[in-house]
Amino acid sequence: MSADMRELKIEAARAALDQVVGGMRLGIGTGSTAEEFVRLLAERVAGGLSIIGVPTSERTATLCSELGVPLTTLEETPELDLTVDGADEIGPQLGLIKGGGGALLREKIVAAASKRMIVIADKSKIVEALGHFSLPIEVNAFGLGATMRAISKAADALGLDGPLDVRERGGEPFVTDGGHLIVDASFGRIPDPRALASALNAIPGVVEHGLFLDLADTAFVAGDGEVRTLRAA
Numbered sequence: 632m633s634a635d636m637r638e639l640k641i642e643a644a645r646a647a648l649d650q651v652v653g654g655m656r657l658g659i660g661t662g663s664t665a666e667e668f669v670r671l672l673a674e675r676v677a678g679g680l681s682i683i684g685v686p687t688s689e690r691t692a693t694l695c696s697e698l699g700v701p702l703t704t705l706e707e708t709p710e711l712d713l714t715v716d717g718a719d720e721i722g723p724q725l726g727l728i729k730g731g732g733g734a735l736l737r738e739k740i741v742a743a744a745s746k747r748m749i750v751i752a753d754k755s756k757i758v759e760a761l762g763h764f765s766l767p768i769e770v771n772a773f774g775l776g777a778t779m780r781a782i783s784k785a786a787d788a789l790g791l792d793g794p795l796d797v798r799e800r801g802g803e804p805f806v807t808d809g810g811h812l813i814v815d816a817s818f819g820r821i822p823d824p825r826a827l828a829s830a831l832n833a834i835p836g837v838v839e840h841g842l843f844l845d846l847a848d849t850a851f852v853a854g855d856g857e858v859r860t861l862r863a864a
């Protein structure tokens with residue numbers, strides 16, 4: 632990652648940090664942008680800010696622990712005030728594609744448990760329509776072939792087509808924190824994300840998918856010397 636790109640992520644993260652006040656229960660996202668937020672948050676915590684966080688991945692939990700950000704769980708703290716997370720794409724109405732880092736299931740559970748979700752990103756994540764980035768779909772390993780066939784059929788019924796690839800890391804299937812697999816679906820432009828989300832939700836082997844609709848209310852997007860604030864209408 633270039634130094635300029637990192638600086639944009641830091642600027643977006645700083646804007647989100649301005650929304651954090653003492654006593655907040657925070658959902659803490661996953662990915663390189665969310666990690667910049669964690670670093671800034673840790674500085675504030677070291678300076679006396681009192682918050683408690685629920686991490687959206689083991690990776691984020693480890694970073695928070697290393698930097699002294701206090702953590703809890705959704706069992707202990709089932710309602711959160713604010714989640715701050717990155718995204719792979721930010722589309723109309725702040726519809727998102729997430730899951731490039733493979734944490735989409737916990738990210739969606741945490742965002743849904745939060746009163747607000749703020750997305751932080753550099754401007755490269757803004758798209759006119761979702762789908763340039765492959766859609767991550769978290770699936771149970773049992774019945775993988777049947778589940779992939781069902782995903783293809785559901786997509787086909789919506790006029791979507793494209794390869795489905797089981798995500799790998801180091802030549803082995805990538806396994807999520809929840810013990811599932813990720814299928815990356817390269818459908819291209821998704822004209823009706825809601826219809827696709829409903830169709831995927833109806834497939835038993837699909838655990839969750841990376842379409843985050845009606846979850847984010849604000850996005851801080853850094854680029855061209857400014858941080859733009861986007862709000863869901």
Ligand SMILES: O=C(CO)[C@H](O)[C@H](O)COP(=O)(O)O
Binds near residue numbers: 660717728732
């Ligand atoms: O959804 C995610 C992880 O599952 C990330 O938020 C998304 O991949 C963006 O990551 P980055 O900030 O590194 O671009």
